[in-house]
Amino acid sequence: MKVTVVGAGNVGATCAQIVAEKNIVQEVVLLDIKEGISEGKSLDLWQTAPINYYDTRLVGSTNDYSKTANSDVVVITSGIPRKPGMSRDDLISINAGIVKNVTENIIKHSPKAIIIIVSNPLDVMTYAAFKTAKLPKNQVMGMAGILDTARYRAFLAEALDVSPRDIQALLMGGHGDTMVPLPRYTTVGGIPVTELIDEEKLNAIVERTKSGGGELVNLMGTSAWYAPGSAAAQMVEAIVMNQKRVFPCCVKLDGEYGLNDMFVGAPVVLGKNGIERIIEVALNDDEKQLLHASANSVKGIMDVLDGMNIL
Numbered sequence: 001m002k003v004t005v006v007g008a009g010n011v012g013a014t015c016a017q018i019v020a021e022k023n024i025v026q027e028v029v030l031l032d033i034k035e036g037i038s039e040g041k042s043l044d045l046w047q048t049a050p051i052n053y054y055d056t057r058l059v060g061s062t063n064d065y066s067k068t069a070n071s072d073v074v075v076i077t078s079g080i081p082r083k084p085g086m087s088r089d090d091l092i093s094i095n096a097g098i099v100k101n102v103t104e105n106i107i108k109h110s111p112k113a114i115i116i117i118v119s120n121p122l123d124v125m126t127y128a129a130f131k132t133a134k135l136p137k138n139q140v141m142g143m144a145g146i147l148d149t150a151r152y153r154a155f156l157a158e159a160l161d162v163s164p165r166d167i168q169a170l171l172m173g174g175h176g177d178t179m180v181p182l183p184r185y186t187t188v189g190g191i192p193v194t195e196l197i198d199e200e201k202l203n204a205i206v207e208r209t210k211s212g213g214g215e216l217v218n219l220m221g222t223s224a225w226y227a228p229g230s231a232a233a234q235m236v237e238a239i240v241m242n243q244k245r246v247f248p249c250c251v252k253l254d255g256e257y258g259l260n261d262m263f264v265g266a267p268v269v270l271g272k273n274g275i276e277r278i279i280e281v282a283l284n285d286d287e288k289q290l291l292h293a294s295a296n297s298v299k300g301i302m303d304v305l306d307g308m309n310i311l
Contacts, residue, residue: 001024001025001026001027001072001073001240002025002026002027002028002029002070002071002072003019003025003027003028003029003071003072003073003074003075003236003240004028004029004030004031004068004071004073004074004075004106004110004113005019005028005029005030005031005074005075005077006031006032006068006074006075006076006077006078006102006106007031007032007076007077007078007079007118007119008030008031008032008034008037008038008041008060009032009077009225010222010223010225010229011077011118011223011225011228011229011232012030012032012075012077012118012229013030013041013045013225013229014225014226014228014229014230014233015075015077015118015228015229015230015232015233015236016028016030016041016042016045016058017045017048017229018229018230018233019056019233019236019237020045020049020054020056020058021048021052021054021056022054022056022233022237023053023054023055023056024056024237024240024241025056025072025240026056026057027056027057027058027059028042028056028057028058028059029058029059029060029061029067029068029071030042030045030058030059030060030061031060031061031062031063031064031065031067031068032060032061032062032063033062033063034062035062036062037060037062038060038061038062039060039061039062040060041060042058042059042060043058043060045058046058065105065106065108065109066109068105068106068109068110069109069110070109070110071106071109071110071113072110072112072113072114072239072240073113073114073115073116073236073239073240074106074110074113074114074115074116075116075118075143075232075236076099076102076103076106076115076116076117076118076119076129077118077119077232078095078098078099078102078119079094079095079098079099079119079120079125080094080095080098081120081222081223088121088301088304089304089308091120091121092121092124092301092304092305092308093308093310095119095120095121095125096124096125096128096305096308096310096311097310098119099117099119099125099128099129099132100128100129100132100310100311103115103128103129103132103133104132106133107132107133107134107135112139113139114139114140114141114239114273114274115129115133115135115139115140115141116141116142116143116232116235116236117129117140117141117142117143117250118142118143118228118232120175121175121176121301122142122143122144122175122250123142123144123174123175123250123263123264123265123298123301123302124263124298124301124302124305125142126140126141126142126250126263127252127263127302127305128305128310128311130252130263131311132311137251137252137254137275138273138274138275138276139273139274139275140252140274141235141249141250141251141268141274141275142175142249142250142251142263142265143228143231143232143235143249143250144174144175144179144248144249144250144265145171145172145175145247145248145249145250145265145266145267146231146234146235146247146248146249147175147227147228147231148171148175148179148181148209148212148248148265149169149170149171149181149248150227150230150231151208151209151212151227152169152171152181152186152205152206152209153167153168153169155205155208155209156169156186156188156193156197156205159197159201159205160188160196160197162188162189166188166189167186167187167188167193168186168187169181169182169185169186169187169193170182170185170186170248170267170281171209171248171265172248172264172265172266172267172291172294173264173265173290173291173294173295174264174265174294174295174297174298175250175265176210176213176297177210177211178210178290178293178294178297178298179209179210179265179294180287180290180291180294181206181209181210182283182287183202183206184284184287185281234247235247235249235270238270238271239270239271239272239274240272242271242272243270243271244269244270244271244276245269245270245271246267246268246269246270246279247267247268247270248265248266248267248268249265249266249268249270249275250263250264250265251263251264251265251266251268251275251278253266253278256278256280257280257283257288257291258288258292259291259292259295262295262298262299263298263302264291264294264295264298266278266279267279267281
């Protein structure tokens, strides 16, 4: 098995490191447009193999997509962060162009690859990759729900003073302020979370989760990378090991939850075919309203991208 990670920045390098250390594939290719960065990081990571006891070979490439040929899974982290004075439309235009170019090159050399998008704005970049790749929808997905749910679970574990391993949760919708954490589907060791924490504290955790990325940017002056890289690596593992894990991922909905031709987070089963199936859970009226509001927000950005005639 072969995995390619496009973008050797903090998120991409973290993802490559974790996938390599899991020892689940023969080769990880790290590709970037900056001369020497991917080669240097791949060499540095390979030199940890004798220390961390793994056999995964790491290959670095500066914009040479031939080295990615026959990849089974490709993680795309490429793109630029929003800079001061840059409008949302500017960011969408630039990153959509980057994702389109990367996807075209990946498909040229790995036409059957399963593609995981990490680039922001995530839901719309997943849409961009899907339109460009022209692959079945089960082969193109976005990483957001795992990251957002991890933040939600981490905050709950801290508040309840329990192990995060015992917390299961579901989060849906777009990646950002309109995401929809679902306390009704959140449990701690099988116990509904609502029995363990009062409503006010739970609502505060939900709100903190929604702004989780912004909190880290304010602290560090840059976006997070350990948790996003780990989340993408967990998706890779579920696919290459055919684990049939249930995760919330950004997927194309065609009628599920009353949404059509929409890219938002929903629970799926991840296995060797990518998205094996989309799970439809029962939502109450309030939850449906929040999900559709989130989807409408994403649709607005999709419409902006469509109007740019980039794809």
